[in-house]
Amino acid sequence: MKSYVLSLAAKNILRNKRRTVLTFSMLVFGVSFYILLSALFEGFDRAAFESIINFESGHIKARSDKYDKDFPFDPENFMENSSAVMESIRKDPSVLGVAPRILFSAEMDNGLDDTPVLVTGIDPQADDSVFGLGEYFTDGSFDPTGAVVGADLAKEMSLYPGDPFYITFRTKAGAYYSLELWVAALLKSPDPAGNKTRIFIDIALASNVLGTPGAATEIAVKTDNLKTAAKTAERLRKRTSGVSIQSWDEMSHGFTQTMQTKGKMSQIILFFILIIAMIGIVNTVLISVFEKRKEIGTLKAIGFSDSEVRNIFVLEGAIVGFIGSLLGALLGALFNAYLSTVGLDYGAIMEGLGDDMGIGFLSIVRTTWNPEHYIVPVTLSTLASALAAYLPARRAMKMDPAEALRTT
Secondary structure, three states: OHHHHHHHHHHHHHHOHHHHHHHHHHHHHHHHHHHHHHHHHHHHHHHHHHHHHHHHHOOEEEEEOOOOOOOOOOHHHOEOOHHHHHHHHHOOOOEEEEEEEEEEEEEEEOOOOEEEEEEEEEOHHHHHOOOOHHHHEEOOOOOOOOEEEEHHHHHHOOOOOOOEEEEEEEOOOOOEEEEEEEEEEEEOOOOHHHHHHEEEEEHHHHHHHHOOOOOEOEEEEEEOOHHHHHHHHHHHHHHOOOEEEEEHHHHOHHHHHHHHHHHHHHHHHHHHHHHHHHHHHHHHHHHHHHHOHHHHHHHHHOOOOHHHHHHHHHHHHHHHHHHHHHHHHHHHHHHHHHHHHOOEEHHHHHHHHOOOOOOOOOOEEOOOOOOHHHHHHHHHHHHHHHHHHHHHHHHHHOOOHHHHHHOO
8 A cells, every 4th residue: 555655646746747847946946056055155165265274374373472463564563583483383293384474565666656565575495385385476486686476466567577666665663665676476376365465575585674683474384284283283382482373273263154154044045945845845735635635535435544645645745855856956966067177267257347355265166065965955855845745635634535525
């Protein structure tokens, strides 16, 4: 009898193809949209995370304990004992690379126009041990007497390799200073913000013109395991005094909250998809019950129990929910396969809009593959569809066989 119940449920679905296709369509669109959006959100998060780690924070960052986050480029933030701090950090067995940096704001002047820029003083060899920024230097190479200029910034200022320019800034003593530089190379990285606003010069030159010999704004650290960076940071704090040491996850608290917010948005979207699907299933099964009143009466008359009659319609809802959500998952997977390979060119989109919105993540964003994005909507859609079908199925279960057979 159980197999016959399943057979009747399947026949009910195929009997009114137009209504079934409409219900399927809602589920296919809703589930595929959820999968694509979730994969895209996760892809944006991963791209932003990689940008933070690879271009800004490293695994761990050390700053002066007097560092003022409201004025991040103020020379008063410098660590005067940066060499001693680096020596202490290098002693930890988990540390693979240590890179000092000096950051300060300046006005860039090409003789015709000027624009605000962020200048970063680096030791190129040490910096590559943490960030690998040198991989993105093009049309030349790093030179201690020149500067690496973001490609978009150079284009905006009509500068080419070999061209001279000036930067004007305040020294630690408070005096204004103008430094003549030349374009030694261009920076073409996957980070739009870096390409548009950054200049890199030799850290010794930066320290000399700022009047901060031997100092650094920050020291970035790369460890042998990103997941245990917080434990390494804790060890470094115990052995290093006078500095503030934070792991990437401690520095990226706001970013982590943003990721969690996006996750909640995906859940809300899935909730509404399920509500719409349940309404569609209730409507489909309710109509099916009214159309099949004589059949229900006949089934009861030949010995079908109330629960078996009910299960026919519950199974009808569950089958529609499962097949519809499964097709949606397959469609979502096809879109995801394309975007996870080719990617979405965020940089091109923002360039077309005329603004990069100040968001520092990789310009090519690829969606991710996460089994949870497929298992959760298919499972919940099937269960929700079966639950939605239960209420009209109870109506069928309570029908009196004689009355049902008398209906026209």
